[in-house]
Each structure stands twice: as C-alpha cells, then as structure tokens.
Amino acid sequence: MNVMASQPSKTDSVVGAQGLGKTFGGGAVVALEDASFDIRPGSFVSLVGPSGCGKSTLLRLIAGLIERTSGNLQVHGKEVTDPRTDVGMMFQKATLLDWRTAVENVLLPTEVSRAVTKEDQKNAAELLRMVGLKDFLFAFPSQLSGGMQQRVALARLLQTGADVLLLDEPFGALDEFTRERLNVELMRIVKEVQATTLFVTHNIAEAIFLADQVFVMTPRPGRIAKIVDVPFDRPRPLSIQTSPEFNTLVAEVRDILGEDH
Amino acid sequence: MSDVSSPKAPGTADHLMFRILPHLVLFAVLLLIWEMAVRTGIITSIIIPAPSKIIGAIWELYVTKGTIYRHFFITFTEAVVGFAIGAGVAVTLAVCSALWDPFKRYVSPYAIVLNVTPGIALTPIIIAWFGYGMGSKIALAAVISFFPIFVNTLTGLIQRDEDREELFRSIGATDAQIFRKLRVPAALPLLFAGLKIGLTTALIGAVVAEFAQATDGVGVLMSRFSFQLNMAASLATLLSMTVIGLILFYSMEFLDDRIVFWRRESRGAAASRAKARAWKSRMGQ
Ligand SMILES: Nc1ncnc2c1ncn2[C@@H]1O[C@H](COP(=O)(O)OP(=O)(O)OP(=O)(O)O)[C@@H](O)[C@H]1O
Ligand SMILES: [Mg+2]
Numbered sequence: 001m002n003v004m005a006s007q008p009s010k011t012d013s014v015v016g017a018q019g020l021g022k023t024f025g026g027g028a029v030v031a032l033e034d035a036s037f038d039i040r041p042g043s044f045v046s047l048v049g050p051s052g053c054g055k056s057t058l059l060r061l062i063a064g065l066i067e068r069t070s071g072n073l074q075v076h077g078k079e080v081t082d083p084r085t086d087v088g089m090m091f092q093k094a095t096l097l098d099w100r101t102a103v104e105n106v107l108l109p110t111e112v113s114r115a116v117t118k119e120d121q122k123n124a125a126e127l128l129r130m131v132g133l134k135d136f137l138f139a140f141p142s143q144l145s146g147g148m149q150q151r152v153a154l155a156r157l158l159q160t161g162a163d164v165l166l167l168d169e170p171f172g173a174l175d176e177f178t179r180e181r182l183n184v185e186l187m188r189i190v191k192e193v194q195a196t197t198l199f200v201t202h203n204i205a206e207a208i209f210l211a212d213q214v215f216v217m218t219p220r221p222g223r224i225a226k227i228v229d230v231p232f233d234r235p236r237p238l239s240i241q242t243s244p245e246f247n248t249l250v251a252e253v254r255d256i257l258g259e260d261h
Numbered sequence: 262m263s264d265v266s267s268p269k270a271p272g273t274a275d276h277l278m279f280r281i282l283p284h285l286v287l288f289a290v291l292l293l294i295w296e297m298a299v300r301t302g303i304i305t306s307i308i309i310p311a312p313s314k315i316i317g318a319i320w321e322l323y324v325t326k327g328t329i330y331r332h333f334f335i336t337f338t339e340a341v342v343g344f345a346i347g348a349g350v351a352v353t354l355a356v357c358s359a360l361w362d363p364f365k366r367y368v369s370p371y372a373i374v375l376n377v378t379p380g381i382a383l384t385p386i387i388i389a390w391f392g393y394g395m396g397s398k399i400a401l402a403a404v405i406s407f408f409p410i411f412v413n414t415l416t417g418l419i420q421r422d423e424d425r426e427e428l429f430r431s432i433g434a435t436d437a438q439i440f441r442k443l444r445v446p447a448a449l450p451l452l453f454a455g456l457k458i459g460l461t462t463a464l465i466g467a468v469v470a471e472f473a474q475a476t477d478g479v480g481v482l483m484s485r486f487s488f489q490l491n492m493a494a495s496l497a498t499l500l501s502m503t504v505i506g507l508i509l510f511y512s513m514e515f516l517d518d519r520i521v522f523w524r525r526e527s528r529g530a531a532a533s534r535a536k537a538r539a540w541k542s543r544m545g546q
Pocket of ligand 1: 025
C-alpha cells in the first residue's frame with residue numbers, strides 16, 4: 001500500500017490518511033499502524049476484522065476523540081485535531097440520556113452548539129420519522145426497545161448535520177432480525193442524506209453487503225491488510241447475498257482474515 | 262398493570278380496602294389485648310398506660326386543649342430550616358468538590374472527621390453557642406443532616422459514565438456542558454437519596470436539641486410529661502413526631518417522584534404526556 005503511488009487529488013477524498021498510527025501506553029500497545037487510504041465522497045466503507053485490530057481506534061481518530069501518534073489524517077482536507085461538527089459518531093451502546101424524551105435526545109447535538117430553534121425541533125421530529133419512530137417522539141429511553149433506542153441514536157447522529165458518519169458496531173448488540181432490518185434502512189438513509197459512512201462490524205457478509213469498499217483489518221499490530229472493492233450498486237436488495245459474485249468476495253475477505261474468522 | 266379493565270385492578274378503592282382491612286383488624290386486636298393486660302394489672306399503668314388513656318391524652322392535646330400545635334409547628338420549622346441550611350451547604354460543597362479536585366482534597370478530610378464524630382455529641386456545644394431558642398435546634402439539625410447529603414451528592418457527581426462522556430465529546434460539548442447536561446442529571450437519584458436521609462436526620466437533631474435544653478417544641482413537651490410520669494401524654498406527643506416525620510418524608514418522596522421520574526416506571530407515561538403537551542403548544546403557536 002504505497003501512499004505516494006495511489007494518492008488521488010484532495011478534492012476526491014473526504015477522509016484521507018497517510019501512514020496513520022496510534023499506540024497506547026507509551027508505545028507498548030500498537031493499536032493501529034501505518035494506515036493509508038482515501039475515502040470518496042458519499043461512499044460507504046465497512047471496517048471488518050477480529051477484536052483488537054484497531055477498528056474503534058481508527059474511528060475515534062477520525063472523530064478527533066484521540067490523538068494520533070504518527071502519520072497524517074484529514075477530513076475535508078483539514079487536519080483532524082479535535083471533534084468537529086462535520087464528523088458524527090454512533091456507538092454500540094445507544095448512549096441516550098434517560099431523562100430526555102426521544103426528540104430531546106435527538107436535539108442534544110444542536111443544543112450543545114447553539115440555541116435550539118423551532119426549525120431544529122421540526123428537523124428532529126422529521127429525522128425520527130425517517131428512522132421509523134414517528135409515534136415515539138416523546139417516549140423516554142426506558143420505554144423503548146434496544147432496536148428503537150439505536151434508531152434514536154441514529155436520528156441524533158443525523159441531527160448533527162455531519163456528512164461523515166462513523167458507526168462503531170451500531171447494531172452489534174441487537175438480534176439478527178432487527179440488525180438486518182436496520183442495516184437495510186441505514187443503507188437507504190445514508191444515501192438519502194448523502195453522507196460518507198464508515199461502518200464497523202465483525203460480520204463479513206454484513207460488511208460486504210453494505211459497502212462500496214471493505215477495509216479488512218488484522219490485529220497485533222492493528223493494520224489495514226487489504227481494501228476490497230465491492231462492485232454492486234447501492235442500495236442493494238438482501239437477495240444479493242446469495243449471488244456467486246457476493247460469495248466470491250466473502251471468500252476473499254475470509255481468506256485475508258485467516259483461520260480465526 | 263396490564264389488566265386495567267378487571268374490576269379488582271390495583272389502585273381501585275376495592276383493592277385498597279382489601280389490603281388495609283387485615284392491618285386494621287390486627288391493630289385492633291393488639292390494642293384490645295394491651296388494654297386488657299393493663300386493666301387486669303399484668304402491666305403497670307404507670308409504666309405503660311392503657312390505649313384508652315393514650316387516646317384520651319391525644320384527644321386532650323390535639324382536640325380539646327390543642328396544646329400540641331404550637332410545639333408541633335416549632336419543631337417542624339426547626340427541622341425544615343435546619344435541613345434547608347444543611348442541604349444547601351452540603352450540595353454547594355459537593356458541587357465545588359466535584360468541579361475542582363484540590364477543593365475535594367482539602368475539604369473531604371473535614372467531612373470525614375465530621376462524619377465519624379457523632380453529630381448528636383455536639384448538642385451541648387451548639388446550645389452554648391446558639392442559646393436556648395430555635396437557633397440551636399436549627400444548627401444541630403443542619404449539622405447532622407449535612408453529611409449524608411454531602412456524601413451522596415458527591416458520589417453521584419463523581420461517578421463517570423465513559424460511554425456517554427465520549428458521546429458528548431464527539432458532538433463537541435464543553436466540560437461545563439457535560440457537567441450540566443450529563444453529570445448533574447445523572448447524580449439526581451443519589452442526591453435525592455441523600456436528601457431523604459438528611460431530612461429524617463434533621464428531625465432527630467431538632468428533637469434531641471429540644472430534649473437537652475429548650476422552652477418550646479414537641480421534644481420539650483415530651484420530656485415535661487415524662488418527668489410528671491404522665492406516660493399517656495408523653496406517648497401522645499410522640500405521635501406528633503411521627504406525623505412530622507411522615508410529612509417530611511413523603512414531601513421529599515413526592516419531589517423525588519416528579520424530578521427523578523425516569524427511575525420510576527410508573528411516572529414515565531405521565532412525563533411523556535406532559536412533554537408531548539408542552540411540545541405541541543410550543544410548535545402550534
Ligand atoms: N484507551 C486505550 N488504552 C490502552 N489500550 C487501548 C486503548 N484503546 C484501545 N486499546 C488497545 O488497542 C487495540 C485496538 O483496540 P480497538 O478498540 O481499536 O479494537 P477493535 O478492533 O475496535 O476491537 P473490538 O472489535 O473488540 O471492538 C487493542 O489491543 C486494545 O487493547
Ligand atoms: Mg471496537
């Protein structure tokens with residue numbers, strides 16, 4: 001993966017990294033090493049790999065939540081130094097505030113940056129409608145199922161107005177059926193808002209099904225072993241998962257990850 | 262809860278009667294045995310008066326003479342004012358400690374010393390400082406209600422929720438915003454637990470200080486009756502302390518219920534409706 005050879009023009013890249021690395025404990029733990037990539041506007045990237053290969057670390061670097069220890073990283077051509085409004089993150093846990101209604105939770109990002117207007121409120125209600133919760137605007141988190149809570153978290157992510165969305169195993173704690181349905185909806189929604197998306201998962205088929213590009217990552221040290229392009233148009237039907245081309249890709253990724261996947 | 266349509270659903274008058282009745286019967290039987298025991302001389306009436314005597318004393322204190330009310334009001338005021346002062350100081354210090362580490366380092370040793378010193382033991386000193394009037398009762402109530410409130414509030418404020426803090430940081434929140442919008446609300450359940458303990462403690466402080474030295478208040482009234490070996494009146498006075506305790510506890514319970522509503526399953530629906538109404542009136546105009 002030679003950076004110089006494959007560097008595209010800056011305008012082509014929403015998120016760009018060159019030799020990006022992160023160590024913890026004064027270099028004792030190499031969480032991420034020598035990551036280089038350019039992510040095209042509006043594309044969907046899946047990060048797949050076993051536990052500890054640096055997926056969350058890479059996302060938190062892009063979110064500006066932690067500082068890199070080597071290399072460079074830009075979002076929209078600007079070096080990442082702090083959390084920014086054009087990048088939003090969603091976690092495996094819904095992290096809703098129990099004392100706020102769904103719509104108040106969605107409004108939180110707006111609230112921390114400026115005074116909330118009626119327009120913002122309308123927008124928040126509209127986003128909850130978009131994620132299928134139009135009848136639950138005033139429900140408190142304790143009154144919502146796990147899947148519904150993640151829908152609220154997704155609406156909150158969209159409310160930030162960020163066009164780079166980082167999703168760290170957002171539906172990982174949910175059951176198979178709910179997860180599959182939410183994946184399909186996610187694909188539709190990110191298309192609708194024209195966001196660039198980075199999506200972490202443990203599931204190879206899920207990674208390929210959702211993405212334009214799959215970053216296949218391996219641990220100790222955390223590295224991007226290969227970037228696999230997925231040629232199908234998005235959004236795609238669930239049935240694509242049974243096609244031979246799809247399964248060739250699954251086999252390719254599994255091969256890179258080796259025995260333990 | 263789900264079966265609202267059934268005639269004996271919880272909360273209906275029918276159901277309540279059904280639950281309370283056994284208690285009433287048991288209580289009546291106990292009183293009857295007690296009364297018999299005193300009348301037949303098994304229990305000396307000087308030590309434990311018959312229920313009928315106590316009821317007589319209650320009738321006199323609360324209805325015919327009404328002596329109790331002035332004292333009731335005084336003790337009630339002492340406990341509430343003392344509690345308010347204790348709580349105010351405790352919450353302020355807890356917030357300062359949570360916000361500023363050096364503050365915590367220099368304040369908590371005193372808080373710990375104060376905690377292991379029995380607050381009640383300060384009674385003579387506090388009376389010497391504040392005199393025989395309400396001042397000393399309020400002061401003792403404040404001192405001994407301080408600690409449980411301080412500790413609970415501080416514990417609530419310094420507990421960290423890493424996941425939610427990371428969310429706040431990812432949306433660019435400042436430390437002050439994290440404190441206000443995350444750490445304070447998250448500390449409220451513990452704050453209220455502390456307030457409930459503190460309120461009960463404040464009443465103990467007020468009454469003990471009255472026992473020690475005072476001219477008014479239910480504590481004084483009670484020791485006076487006891488000195489006269491008027492046990493019936495003494496016990497009738499005790500009842501008013503129970504009533505003060507109940508009033509204080511349930512007012513706090515009421516506030517807890519409304520303010521920390523998300524901890525109460527039963528309050529969620531009502532809170533949702535209120536939020537929906539507020540939203541509609543705001544968006545409708
Ligand atoms: N704050 C930290 N301090 C020390 N080590 C850390 C820290 N965060 C991550 N690491 C280490 O960095 C490595 C990569 O962690 P990371 O969380 O990025 O993995 P991951 O791919 O997200 O794993 P998972 O699939 O389990 O979420 C791990 O070995 C982890 O122990
Ligand atoms: Mg992770």
